[in-house]
Amino acid sequence: MANEWATFGADLHLELRGTGLRTGLMDALREAVRSGRLAAGARLPSSRSLAADLGVARNTVADAYAELVAEGWLTARQGSGTRVAQRAVPRRPAAGAGARPPVTAPRPTAARPTYDLKPGTPDLASFPRAEWLKASRRALTAAPHEAFGYGDPRGRIELRTVLAEYLARARGVYARPDRIVICAGFVHGLMLMGQVLRARRVREVAVESYGLDAHWELLRSAGLRLPALPYDELGTRTEGLAEMRGVGAALMTAAHQFPLGGALHPDRRAAAIDWARASGGIVLEDDYDGEFRYDRQPVGALQGLDPERVVYMGTSSKSLAPGLRLAWLVVPERLVDEVVAAKGRVDWVSSSLEQLTFAEFLASGAYDRHVRAMRLRYRRRRDELVEAVAACSPETRVSGIAAGLHAVLELPPGLEPAVLRSAAWQGLALFGLNRFRHPDVPTTQDGLVVGYGTPPDSGWAGALAALCRVLP
Amino acid sequence: MANEWATFGADLHLELRGTGLRTGLMDALREAVRSGRLAAGARLPSSRSLAADLGVARNTVADAYAELVAEGWLTARQGSGTRVAQRAVPRRPAAGAGARPPVTAPRPTAARPTYDLKPGTPDLASFPRAEWLKASRRALTAAPHEAFGYGDPRGRIELRTVLAEYLARARGVYARPDRIVICAGFVHGLMLMGQVLRARRVREVAVESYGLDAHWELLRSAGLRLPALPYDELGTRTEGLAEMRGVGAALMTAAHQFPLGGALHPDRRAAAIDWARASGGIVLEDDYDGEFRYDRQPVGALQGLDPERVVYMGTSSKSLAPGLRLAWLVVPERLVDEVVAAKGRVDWVSSSLEQLTFAEFLASGAYDRHVRAMRLRYRRRRDELVEAVAACSPETRVSGIAAGLHAVLELPPGLEPAVLRSAAWQGLALFGLNRFRHPDVPTTQDGLVVGYGTPPDSGWAGALAALCRVLP
Numbered sequence: 001m002a003n004e005w006a007t008f009g010a011d012l013h014l015e016l017r018g019t020g021l022r023t024g025l026m027d028a029l030r031e032a033v034r035s036g037r038l039a040a041g042a043r044l045p046s047s048r049s050l051a052a053d054l055g056v057a058r059n060t061v062a063d064a065y066a067e068l069v070a071e072g073w074l075t076a077r078q079g080s081g082t083r084v085a086q087r088a089v090p091r092r093p094a095a096g097a098g099a100r101p102p103v104t105a106p107r108p109t110a111a112r113p114t115y116d117l118k119p120g121t122p123d124l125a126s127f128p129r130a131e132w133l134k135a136s137r138r139a140l141t142a143a144p145h146e147a148f149g150y151g152d153p154r155g156r157i158e159l160r161t162v163l164a165e166y167l168a169r170a171r172g173v174y175a176r177p178d179r180i181v182i183c184a185g186f187v188h189g190l191m192l193m194g195q196v197l198r199a200r201r202v203r204e205v206a207v208e209s210y211g212l213d214a215h216w217e218l219l220r221s222a223g224l225r226l227p228a229l230p231y232d233e234l235g236t237r238t239e240g241l242a243e244m245r246g247v248g249a250a251l252m253t254a255a256h257q258f259p260l261g262g263a264l265h266p267d268r269r270a271a272a273i274d275w276a277r278a279s280g281g282i283v284l285e286d287d288y289d290g291e292f293r294y295d296r297q298p299v300g301a302l303q304g305l306d307p308e309r310v311v312y313m314g315t316s317s318k319s320l321a322p323g324l325r326l327a328w329l330v331v332p333e334r335l336v337d338e339v340v341a342a343k344g345r346v347d348w349v350s351s352s353l354e355q356l357t358f359a360e361f362l363a364s365g366a367y368d369r370h371v372r373a374m375r376l377r378y379r380r381r382r383d384e385l386v387e388a389v390a391a392c393s394p395e396t397r398v399s400g401i402a403a404g405l406h407a408v409l410e411l412p413p414g415l416e417p418a419v420l421r422s423a424a425w426q427g428l429a430l431f432g433l434n435r436f437r438h439p440d441v442p443t444t445q446d447g448l449v450v451g452y453g454t455p456p457d458s459g460w461a462g463a464l465a466a467l468c469r470v471l472p
Numbered sequence: 473m474a475n476e477w478a479t480f481g482a483d484l485h486l487e488l489r490g491t492g493l494r495t496g497l498m499d500a501l502r503e504a505v506r507s508g509r510l511a512a513g514a515r516l517p518s519s520r521s522l523a524a525d526l527g528v529a530r531n532t533v534a535d536a537y538a539e540l541v542a543e544g545w546l547t548a549r550q551g552s553g554t555r556v557a558q559r560a561v562p563r564r565p566a567a568g569a570g571a572r573p574p575v576t577a578p579r580p581t582a583a584r585p586t587y588d589l590k591p592g593t594p595d596l597a598s599f600p601r602a603e604w605l606k607a608s609r610r611a612l613t614a615a616p617h618e619a620f621g622y623g624d625p626r627g628r629i630e631l632r633t634v635l636a637e638y639l640a641r642a643r644g645v646y647a648r649p650d651r652i653v654i655c656a657g658f659v660h661g662l663m664l665m666g667q668v669l670r671a672r673r674v675r676e677v678a679v680e681s682y683g684l685d686a687h688w689e690l691l692r693s694a695g696l697r698l699p700a701l702p703y704d705e706l707g708t709r710t711e712g713l714a715e716m717r718g719v720g721a722a723l724m725t726a727a728h729q730f731p732l733g734g735a736l737h738p739d740r741r742a743a744a745i746d747w748a749r750a751s752g753g754i755v756l757e758d759d760y761d762g763e764f765r766y767d768r769q770p771v772g773a774l775q776g777l778d779p780e781r782v783v784y785m786g787t788s789s790k791s792l793a794p795g796l797r798l799a800w801l802v803v804p805e806r807l808v809d810e811v812v813a814a815k816g817r818v819d820w821v822s823s824s825l826e827q828l829t830f831a832e833f834l835a836s837g838a839y840d841r842h843v844r845a846m847r848l849r850y851r852r853r854r855d856e857l858v859e860a861v862a863a864c865s866p867e868t869r870v871s872g873i874a875a876g877l878h879a880v881l882e883l884p885p886g887l888e889p890a891v892l893r894s895a896a897w898q899g900l901a902l903f904g905l906n907r908f909r910h911p912d913v914p915t916t917q918d919g920l921v922v923g924y925g926t927p928p929d930s931g932w933a934g935a936l937a938a939l940c941r942v943l944p
Contacts, residue, residue, distance in 0.1 A: 022769070023641065023769075026644070026772075027640070027641070027644075030644060030772075030776060034646070063769075067769060067771070067772065068772075069738055070735065070738055070771050070772075071644060071738070071741070071771055071772040071773075071774075071776065071777065072738045072741040072742050072745070072774070072777050073776075073777065075738070085742065086742075121621055121622065124617040124618060124619075124620040124621050125617045127617070127620045129612045129613070129615075132612065132825075133608065133609055133612050136605065136608050136612075137605055140601045140604065140605050140608075141601070143601075145596040145597045145599070145928070146596060147596075147795055148596040148599045148793035148794070148795040148796075149593055149596050149793070149794055149795055150593065150794045150795070151795060168499070169495065169499070172498070172499075172502060172543060174506070184656055184822075263542065266541055266542055266543070266544045266547070269543070269544035270544050270557065270558075273544070297494070297495075297535075297539060299539070299542050299543055300498075300502075300539065300540075300542075300543040301543075302543075302544070304502060304543065304545075305543070305544050305545065321620035321621070322620070322621055322622045323619055323620040323621055323622070323623060323823065323824035323825065324620075324823050324824075324825065325822065325823045325824075326823075350656075350797065350823065351795065351796050351797045351798075351822065351823055351826045352795035352796075352797075353604075353795065353796065353826070354823045354825070354826055456617070
């Protein structure tokens with residue numbers, strides 16, 4: 001027994017780095033119980049004898065024993081000494097027993113592709129770290145104490161004030177701070193709107209023929225049905241809304257259809273507003289990359305046309321970084337309380353420090369500078385993509401190139417699956433156009449949706465070359 | 473007409489600060505339409521004549537017109553010139569028309585009390601701004617590019633790794649990074665667990681006799697019923713779980729019952745684990761302020777006793793600041809995928825920069841230093857509270873003082889409402905004990921739950937004096 005404890009003491013010594021004797025002893029005892037080296041019911045040595053073995057003060061051992069009794073690892077009964085509690089030894093699932101994976105072990109995933117041309121992520125290497133840190137310093141210095149507390153479910157007033165000014169100026173949004181609700185990403189905002197619509201007894205939300213399945217899934221899981229609006233060369237046929245009985249809202253990417261890339265025609269914009277006014281419906285405007293338009297100024301937001309009928313939904317995920325988890329809704333006056341209630345029931349918001357940092361970043365002009373720099377960069381990327389495709393596959397038409405971070409490469413009918421297989425084989429991560437097609441819309445066009453924001457500069461030429469190898 | 477436009481031009485000039493002529497002109501035109509100064513159908517002057525009036529290049533005006541046509545504000549038809557579109561003038565609700573509130577107008581709320589002794593918020597004035605900024609700088613410098621992208625729904629691996637080490641050391645939690653899920657606040661984590669339990673067909677979650685109604689409400693809104701466990705001097709009577717048929721989980725504040733303040737007795741800890749093992753149930757351990765214990769070391773987490781039966785739920789809201797919106801779950805192995813799925817369906821997480829900053833803050837030891845400093849501060853506050861009450865109201869028993877940021881002042885039966893009314897009259901924000909009572913539990917005790925973390929140093933003596941004035 002003495003030997004066993006001496007061994008145990010030696011093990012224990014290994015555990016004592018920087019934590020203090022009592023804590024280290026408690027850790028070692030817990031671990032000994034967990035691992036089964038100390039069995040349930042086993043009697044522990046007296047605190048005096050273990051203290052002598054370990055060369056520590058008796059009180060240290062007695063305190064550790066007392067703590068572990070309080071935690072339920074050990075039991076102490078008058079006359080029977082200190083023992084390992086019966087239920088202290090967990091029944092562990094077989095898999096978890098010996099094979100403890102290393103700390104940074106990633107979950108098993110598919111092999112990482114060499115080149116990533118999936119749409120939806122901006123150039124992460126261009127995140128303006130120094131400017132962000134400056135804004136962060138200013139925010140931390142200026143923040144009132146209450147900023148560190150639980151806040152207004154709409155988000156910090158400082159950010160909503162600056163954002164109202166920015167959205168009016170850059171996107172033609174009719175925004176007032178008291179109608180802005182800061183969200184933890186676009187998806188959070190869409191989830192809130194799904195809840196609000198459902199609570200208003202809306203049962204159907206019209207969506208575009210092409211879009212993001214993840215967004216549709218989110219609305220579906222709120223209990224909404226999602227009929228598709230048809231699409232033609234002028235954009236989504238919003239005239240169709242008037243004939244869709246039972247539809248209470250429409251989700252639209254008006255400035256830059258995702259993924260097809262066109263801007264909604266003025267008549268179609270008008271038709272969407274007309275429908276909303278006539279039916280009491282709500283337009284959800286997903287302005288996901290409104291800042292990036294290359295050949296002329298961005299088309300202003302639909303919301304400006306009728307702020308009482310349109311919920312404007314913006315995000316910094318494309319203009320700055322998805323990792324910030326910052327997005328915003330601009331809501332019609334009559335919906336503000338409902339959105340706040342949906343958000344307030346689960347009262348988390350984005351970190352107030354992050355919100356204040358973003359407010360400083362916007363107010364200082366750093367955001368405008370960043371957007372301008374990125375616009376130049378993405379336009380160059382787009383031009384290089386168009387040139388490369390024209391050179392290597394002259395038959396392939398490239399569309400949706402006036403704006404955004406992606407383009408559509410049209411493919412001859414039936415060719416999409418083969419091209420995607422070939423891309424996978426080349427280590428090229430790429431999405432086909434039909435991945436974004438609404439299930440009720442028949443296939444009319446094969447194609448690729450090529451995101452050009454993601455590859456780092458070092459990998460861009462290689463990504464283009466790989467793309468050329470898979471094109472017909 | 474020329475005069476009208478000259479006036480309009482003068483107005484316009486006011487709008488041109490820093491935005492550029494074309495944008496300024498567009499803003500002014502939009503505003504003129506919105507305000508009704510330009511009526512639907514009104515014909516605009518030719519671009520040449522307006523350009524001459526304003527002294528700008530003709531192209532500037534022509535571009536602005538073209539943009540506004542694209543946005544749907546104006547229409548341009550061959551032969552009829554440019555006109556204000558019919559639907560461009562929104563029908564505004566009467567309230568919103570003239571009375572635009574100032575930018576920082578708060579929503580109407582009750583008058584702010586002079587002293588705040590509500591529990592639940594730490595001392596916000598002590599937020600370690602300089603240390604946090606340091607951690608933020610290190611995080612921004614060291615972050616890999618991919619940190620700015622969409623991330624693992626469990627949160628950043630850097631934070632989960634440091635947190636696993638911290639939780640094992642400070643709270644006796646058996647934590648592995650791959651079982652930790654970072655949440656945007658405790659409430660987010662509880663919402664996820666509500667979804668997971670509901671998906672597992674759990675219908676009832678046992679809760680304690682006293683707790684936070686907001687948390688119960690969250691579980692109820694996930695479709696769960698919440699029977700109450702009885703409470704006595706040893707804490708929550710977890711033996712009762714074995715008799716509660718249909719209960720699939722139990723929400724517990726084991727280390728420091730909220731709000732009563734006791735630690736769960738070792739036998740009761742054992743009974744909770746026994747029940748979970750025998751029934752396959754899950755214990756949700758709300759370790760909301762586990763770091764703050766004054767008279768001896770904190771009681772280790774229940775989770776350590778059986779990591780496969782207990783979901784550990786921690787947060788930085790009490791130890792640092794609620795405004796950070798950072799919390800964590802440590803989940804049994806068999807639940808990891810389900811929690812990730814619940815979180816992943818709405819794939820937002822806390823900001824990755826904030827997570828990396830917190831990881832640096834933990835790893836550098838700044839968190840331990842902060843917790844130690846705050847522990848001393850809160851203990852002093854607690855001692856001053858106990859002394860003040862002993863001096864001014866010797867009959868009033870103060871309990872739940874061994875830990876945390878609040879104490880319970882026991883009141884003679886029936887006195888609670890009168891004391892609360894008197895407090896409100898004194899400008900003292902204060903909660904009664906019965907506010908936290910489960911609706912099924914009969915009133916057995918009147919009291920006050922006094923939070924001593926919130927008042928700034930300058931207001932502390934005044935808050936104590938005000939409290940003394942309302943005590944019997």
